[in-house]
Amino acid sequence: MERLNPVAPIVQIMCMDKLKIVVFGSYNAGKSTFIRSLDPESRHIEADNENGSTTVALDYGRVMVGDKKVYLFGTPGQERFEFVRQILARGTDGAVVMVDSTAEIDDMTLYLCEWLTDRDIPFVVMLNKCDCTDASPEKFVDVICDGYAHKISAITGENVHEALAAFVNRIDLVSRKNK
Ligand SMILES: Nc1nc2c(ncn2[C@@H]2O[C@H](COP(=O)(O)OP(=O)(O)OP(=O)(O)O)[C@@H](O)[C@H]2O)c(=O)[nH]1
Numbered sequence: 001m002e003r004l005n006p007v008a009p010i011v012q013i014m015c016m017d018k019l020k021i022v023v024f025g026s027y028n029a030g031k032s033t034f035i036r037s038l039d040p041e042s043r044h045i046e047a048d049n050e051n052g053s054t055t056v057a058l059d060y061g062r063v064m065v066g067d068k069k070v071y072l073f074g075t076p077g078q079e080r081f082e083f084v085r086q087i088l089a090r091g092t093d094g095a096v097v098m099v100d101s102t103a104e105i106d107d108m109t110l111y112l113c114e115w116l117t118d119r120d121i122p123f124v125v126m127l128n129k130c131d132c133t134d135a136s137p138e139k140f141v142d143v144i145c146d147g148y149a150h151k152i153s154a155i156t157g158e159n160v161h162e163a164l165a166a167f168v169n170r171i172d173l174v175s176r177k178n179k
């Protein structure tokens with residue numbers, strides 16, 4: 001699961017002791033839960049819906065990874081919020097693509113991976129909801145992330161901090177190589 005694959009070049013990282021990471025993913029994948037798990041004091045702009053709540057603007061959280069301050073922005077998953085995703089993506093150092101591994105591969109996830117690749121934004125796939133008995137994360141690995149992904153459970157916190165730290169270190173490593 002940790003196999004390294006080539007990462008798109010990072011053109012500009014303004015200041016490596018502060019990082020902006022945007023969390024993308026389909027509706028209901030667990031983006032907001034992931035940010036809550038990393039930062040219990042995170043903020044969320046949501047509306048009530050049939051699943052409890054859905055993000056209608058953004059999530060915002062902060063977490064230290066080693067000596068780096070990581071600013072996390074969660075996007076809304078509903079398709080109609082494309083304009084919000086475009087705004088939040090500006091100037092980001094990296095991205096997480098959150099996937100519900102109890103669901104099937106969907107067009108939105110494929111589109112997001114392509115979109116990030118086209119823009120040379122380094123990203124990591126997080127295969128979420130691995131606490132569920134019907135989770136099948138393996139089916140995503142080769143299709144959307146070329147072997148590089150982390151299995152997590154945002155709701156239990158399993159592997160959440162470790163997966164983010166691995167990605168932050170990876171961004172750092174690539175930026176040092178490019179200097
Ligand atoms: N079992 C399980 N449920 C999860 C996990 N992560 C999130 N959920 C549940 O999945 C639902 C959606 O979680 P959210 O974090 O709101 O998902 P989201 O991607 O932010 O959703 P949108 O903002 O609507 O796109 C909620 O009922 C969560 O409790 C997980 O790791 N395991």
Ligand SMILES: [Mg+2]
Nearest residue numbers: 031032054055
């Ligand atoms: Mg959300």
